[in-house]
Amino acid sequence: MDKKNVDDYLQEGMYGTRLPKDSERKMYLGALRERVAFALTVGEVMADKGIDELERQLKQHKKAKLLLNGNVSHRFFKEEKALADRFSIPHTTVSNQENDTEIGLVLAYSYAVDIEHIYLDDIDQPTKQQEEEETNPEDDSKGLVAKLKNLFQ
Template sequence: MSKKNVDDYLQEGMYGTRLPKESERKMFLGTLRERIAFVLTIGEVMSNKGLAELERQLKQHPKAKILLNGNISYQFLKEEKALADRFSIPHTTVSNQENDTEIGLVLTYAYAIDAEHIYLKDIENMEAPKETEDSKESTEKNSTPSRGIVSKLKNLFH
């Protein structure tokens, strides 16, 4: 390990000790990617798009905590805070004017959990193919050969 010089001491005194993965911490409201269970972007928070999935995630992760982006107006965070209170999940508003991030809400732990899919769009994409496969299987099981022929004939004439 190299010795610290005067510049290092000055930098540390003015800006604080450097944290590992600092850019990752800026993006995810002060936490690391490996600790995150679920994330909503600012747009998803403001449009209340991910509330149903957030509720499902809160049920799955009762020991997590929520970090909210302080740059979002309080009126857009009401629903998320009410949901957190309902499940007794602590929430903190992170206001850092220096960091510009697209992240609006982070469901995180104090330790690494290494969740593979944390973004709402990734979770929705995972569930959508699963639902179509399930519905296709159930229609194949329930359909009779005569019913299939009738539907094919109807499709021909439409």
């Protein structure tokens, strides 16, 4: 382990101890990326785009906590707070004037959950692809010759 020198002690005294993955904490309103179950951008919060998906996520993640960006006006969070109250999920407004982030809302755990798709666009995209596959399934009645033709085209 590295020994601390005088500069390290001075930095720690002036700015506090360094937290691991500090940039992630700034981006996700104090949470680490591995703990985030769902996130909405400021624009999505202001446009009320992800309300239905947020409701689904709140139903699914009952032990999570809702973190709201304090730099966004409280009037944009009325529906989100009402949903959190309905599902008995605690919510906190995180105000940090020094950090500017595009994230408006985060549903996070106090432990790592490692969910791959946390953004609204990432979640909507797979469901749209599934809907297209369901509406346009490949016709199984095609013969072997037709399938071979498609293979070589």
